[in-house]
Amino acid sequence: MASATIDTSALKHNLGIVRTRAQGSRVMAVVKANAYGHGLVPVARALAQADAFAVARVEEGLALRNAGIEQPIVLLEGVFDADQREAAAASRFDLVVHGAAQIELLRGAAPASFKVWLKLDSGMNRLGFDPADFPAARAALGALAAVRGPVHSFTHLAGADEPRDAATAGQLACFEAATRGLPGERSIANSAALLNLPSALADWVRPGLLLYGASPMPGAVGADHGLRPAMTLRSQVIAVKAIRPGARVGYGGAWVASRPTMLAIAAIGYGDGYPRSAGAAGSVLLRGRRAPLAGRVSMDMLAIDATDLEPAVRVGEPVVLWGPGLPVEEVAAAAGVIPYELLCGISQRVAVEGR
Numbered sequence: 024m025a026s027a028t029i030d031t032s033a034l035k036h037n038l039g040i041v042r043t044r045a046q047g048s049r050v051m052a053v054v055k056a057n058a059y060g061h062g063l064v065p066v067a068r069a070l071a072q073a074d075a076f077a078v079a080r081v082e083e084g085l086a087l088r089n090a091g092i093e094q095p096i097v098l099l100e101g102v103f104d105a106d107q108r109e110a111a112a113a114s115r116f117d118l119v120v121h122g123a124a125q126i127e128l129l130r131g132a133a134p135a136s137f138k139v140w141l142k143l144d145s146g147m148n149r150l151g152f153d154p155a156d157f158p159a160a161r162a163a164l165g166a167l168a169a170v171r172g173p174v175h176s177f178t179h180l181a182g183a184d185e186p187r188d189a190a191t192a193g194q195l196a197c198f199e200a201a202t203r204g205l206p207g208e209r210s211i212a213n214s215a216a217l218l219n220l221p222s223a224l225a226d227w228v229r230p231g232l233l234l235y236g237a238s239p240m241p242g243a244v245g246a247d248h249g250l251r252p253a254m255t256l257r258s259q260v261i262a263v264k265a266i267r268p269g270a271r272v273g274y275g276g277a278w279v280a281s282r283p284t285m286l287a288i289a290a291i292g293y294g295d296g297y298p299r300s301a302g303a304a305g306s307v308l309l310r311g312r313r314a315p316l317a318g319r320v321s322m323d324m325l326a327i328d329a330t331d332l333e334p335a336v337r338v339g340e341p342v343v344l345w346g347p348g349l350p351v352e353e354v355a356a357a358a359g360v361i362p363y364e365l366l367c368g369i370s371q372r373v374a375v376e377g378r
């Protein structure tokens with residue numbers, strides 16, 4: 024019953040905004056995690072103008088190639104065994120190389136198999152070579168027959184959504200020092216860096232969230248940056264119930280009616296990926312107007328205080344959980360999570376449909 028409609032024209036529009044903001048850079052569209060819940064292959068088709076796609080898993084890249092996607096595909100975490108390496112070579116994937124074992128793995132690959140991005144750990148302490156080890160890793164990689172063309176340089180920022188964070192300046196300085204004068208392309212910027220850090224744009228930007236029309240900045244929404252939400256999450260009212268003042272609603276009776284109340288029960292819950300933690304502060308759109316949630320979100324349902332709706336709410340009416348008119352960022356804030364988590368967290372039960 025719950026469905027997510029994907030507005031492909033919004034995806035294209037958002038790619039246009041990215042291009043305007045990063046005019047000197049090529050765009051590696053980040054489509055991992057089922058394109059942040061929007062549908063991997065349909066999103067890649069909609070973003071045909073992207074210069075490359077980035078995914079986290081070999082399987083994601085294979086799904087793109089099987090669908091006939093011909094752009095470069097970058098594996099953001101590279102490959103971890105010989106089977107993955109061979110699959111990646113056969114499908115012409117580009118690799119991020121972030122650890123010594125991956126360099127060893129590439130020794131066994133056929134000549135000129137891969138374009139490689141060497142990842143510097145400039146301060147996030149997750150993946151990548153420490154600055155002290157970066158030159159040797161680069162030399163080792165550059166000497167491998169499997170590597171096609173120059174070794175390219177890559178890093179990831181931990182706090183680009185907090186532009187005043189001194190650690191971000193430190194990461195940029197670290198990357199600059201490690202890669203100054205080196206041949207090859209460079210890539211640093213995720214969505215937040217694309218918005219906040221012109222010096223991080225480099226040869227390739229790697230937006231994810233912005234393409235889907237949401238903002239990575241605390242307190243902001245996509246529209247603040249000229250973006251349009253690509254996903255509308257919908258369901259419908261499956262029951263309507265008039266309750267008296269004092270009546271308790273839902274698990275734990277966490278919500279108590281303070282007036283004669285008209286409840287609308289909608290067929291969506293945390294089993295669909297709608298956050299249970301939104302129960303206390305969240306709202307939905309009914310007939311385009313905000314209506315607050317009433318009580319705890321259940322697995323398959325949630326209750327809405329529809330008392331203020333005139334004429335009264337009826338079974339079968341559509342309910343919008345997020346989308347145009349109700350930014351996913353707002354739902355995330357009400358739930359105490361980030362919009363990434365909500366978009367990626369749409370469950371199998373939700374039909375994702377293009378438009």
Ligand SMILES: Cc1ncc(COP(=O)(O)O)c(C=O)c1O
Nearest residue numbers: 053099179213214229230231232
């Ligand atoms: C290495 C890397 N680059 C870029 C991105 C895209 O990030 P965002 O969605 O914030 O633009 C991600 C996603 O987490 C990533 O892991």
